[in-house]
Amino acid sequence: MTDQTHPAHSSFSSSPAAGEGSDDAVVSRRADVDPSDAASKRVFVRTYGCQMNVYDSDRMAEVLGPQGYRTTDTMDDADLVILNTCHIREKAAEKVYSELGRIRKLKDERGPEGKPLMVGVAGCVAQAEGREIARRAPVVDMVFGPQSYHRLPDLIARAARGESVVETEFEIDEKFDALSRQAERPTVRRAPSAFLTVQEGCDKFCTFCVVPYTRGAEVSRPLAQILREAEQLAAGGVREITLLGQNVNAWHGEGADGRPWGLGRLLRRLAEIPGLDRLRYTTSHPRDMDDDLIAAHADLRELMPYLHLPVQSGSDRILAAMNRKHTRDDYFRLIERIREAAPGLALSGDFIVGFPGETDADFADTLDLVRRVEYAACFSFKYSQRPGTPGATMADQVPEEVKTARLIELQALLTEQQQAFNRSRIGMRMEVLFEKIGRMPGQITGKSPWLQPVQVEAPQDMIGSIQTVEIVGLGSNSLFGRLVAGHNDRAAASGAVSKEDAI
Ligand code: 5AD
Numbered sequence: 106m107t108d109q110t111h112p113a114h115s116s117f118s119s120s121p122a123a124g125e126g127s128d129d130a131v132v133s134r135r136a137d138v139d140p141s142d143a144a145s146k147r148v149f150v151r152t153y154g155c156q157m158n159v160y161d162s163d164r165m166a167e168v169l170g171p172q173g174y175r176t177t178d179t180m181d182d183a184d185l186v187i188l189n190t191c192h193i194r195e196k197a198a199e200k201v202y203s204e205l206g207r208i209r210k211l212k213d214e215r216g217p218e219g220k221p222l223m224v225g226v227a228g229c230v231a232q233a234e235g236r237e238i239a240r241r242a243p244v245v246d247m248v249f250g251p252q253s254y255h256r257l258p259d260l261i262a263r264a265a266r267g268e269s270v271v272e273t274e275f276e277i278d279e280k281f282d283a284l285s286r287q288a289e290r291p292t293v294r295r296a297p298s299a300f301l302t303v304q305e306g307c308d309k310f311c312t313f314c315v316v317p318y319t320r321g322a323e324v325s326r327p328l329a330q331i332l333r334e335a336e337q338l339a340a341g342g343v344r345e346i347t348l349l350g351q352n353v354n355a356w357h358g359e360g361a362d363g364r365p366w367g368l369g370r371l372l373r374r375l376a377e378i379p380g381l382d383r384l385r386y387t388t389s390h391p392r393d394m395d396d397d398l399i400a401a402h403a404d405l406r407e408l409m410p411y412l413h414l415p416v417q418s419g420s421d422r423i424l425a426a427m428n429r430k431h432t433r434d435d436y437f438r439l440i441e442r443i444r445e446a447a448p449g450l451a452l453s454g455d456f457i458v459g460f461p462g463e464t465d466a467d468f469a470d471t472l473d474l475v476r477r478v479e480y481a482a483c484f485s486f487k488y489s490q491r492p493g494t495p496g497a498t499m500a501d502q503v504p505e506e507v508k509t510a511r512l513i514e515l516q517a518l519l520t521e522q523q524q525a526f527n528r529s530r531i532g533m534r535m536e537v538l539f540e541k542i543g544r545m546p547g548q549i550t551g552k553s554p555w556l557q558p559v560q561v562e563a564p565q566d567m568i569g570s571i572q573t574v575e576i577v578g579l580g581s582n583s584l585f586g587r588l589v590a591g592h593n594d595r596a597a598a599s600g601a602v603s604k605e606d607a608i
């Protein structure tokens with residue numbers, strides 16, 4: 106995936122501070138399917154949107170492994186194509202329909218004698234549009250919502266019998282159970298950084314947002330399941346886990362002693378797992394940042410100093426119309442407390458411009474808020490009317506050209522702030538988790554504690570390790586660094602991973 110896929114529930118630009126005009130993050134996944142499988146069929150999964158979808162796509166590929174499916178990077182040789190969709194903005198759904206048009210062509214080209222092609226549409230567009238998708242795009246054999254992918258083998262069998270399958274029930278507990286069974290598979294070597302879904306759905310009902318309708322009510326995954334999956338990931342060599350949820354800091358669970366746990370407590374427990382050196386969580390709602398979670402940022406070395414905390418608007422009037430349940434001052438006060446607890450922490454956020462009724466003065470409040478907060482990276486969008494949400498029918502919709510002008514102005518400011526933040530890292534020593542081969546020969550790429558890609562000349566066997574790096578320069582979207590001698594992560598060199606070994 107791209108390093109800058111939007112953290113949650115959306116279809117996004119591939120770089121922060123980019124908006125509607127830029128391409129949504131569309132990521133094709135190769136998942137961890139056991140290569141020893143005598144697989145004869147190929148599945149191509151195209152993922153639109155957020156990291157939760159990336160996570161779901163990986164799990165789909167895992168479910169299909171034992172069914173004889175291997176992942177493929179091209180649609181051309183696929184027996185099964187799955188589009189894992191995002192519904193947050195209009196364009197996302199339209200992109201799915203135009204992709205379905207291309208798939209129909211591919212199927213036509215193969216002809217009746219050629220290799221059969223089965224087509225599934227998953228995710229939030231599937232959830233929202235249901236049977237309408239199969240009606241509008243008859244090439245589709247299966248439509249299934251975000252809670253149904255673990256039933257894929259059954260859905261495929263039904264589609265193979267000629268049934269037009271539509272599965273959009275909310276059976277979230279069943280999905281979580283299935284996830285846990287999957288996590289108990291024998292340990293496979295994994296990429297150094299992984300996602301772990303701990304929560305799905307949202308009860309906040311911001312008036313612009315479809316998530317409460319497509320992903321349903323807020324449900325937390327049980328603690329024991331999360332711990333099992335985290336341990337499994339760590340055993341597979343994962344050094345960094347990002348906890349995912351549409352409203353992740355609303356996560357709540359029950360400890361072994363029957364006591365209620367919040368996200369802060371969960372993070373403290375996860376930090377005890379040997380090998381897990383980095384923890385992140387996303388996306389948070391300002392209302393759910395409780396004291397213990399803020400204290401966790403002060404206490405846990407493992408909790409990375411970077412927080413995605415969307416505010417959406419800087420105007421109290423618009424925040425109220427958006428049903429955000431907080432004011433701009435609440436947000437300022439919260440950030441002050443977080444920065445007091447964790448002075449080096451950097452913030453990112455999401456903004457919507459042109460929400461119904463937004464005046465020039467409201468927009469000026471947003472710019473003012475951005476100037477006061479100073480973000481490290483942000484995503485910003487023009488408001489898009491989502492059917493079924495209260496915002497869609499509000500009076501005073503803002504004209505497109507006003508939205509565009511505001512977005513350009515906001516993004517210029519956000520880009521400036523992002524560049525300033527990146528510049529401030531020059532000369533700094535930081536720990537970098539190396540994840541993959543770099544762009545240039547001899548380089549490997551890692552991630553800074555603040556989620557910036559860092560390019561370093563270093564041997565490939567350092568991939569999977571955490572090293573101290575000094576930042577020596579800036580690229581357009583990444584930092585350049587050099588290894589600081591004598592700060593080797595012995596854990597990676599020996600293949601074993603332990604807290605003591607890691608720096
Ligand atoms: N129009 C524009 N942006 C939206 N987002 C969510 N719904 C809409 C919409 N209708 C943005 C918000 C949210 C992010 C995931 O997507 O900024 O935080």
Ligand code: SF4
Binds near residue numbers: 307309311314317351
């Ligand atoms: Fe949507 Fe608001 Fe819930 Fe985020 S908090 S998922 S923006 S309703």
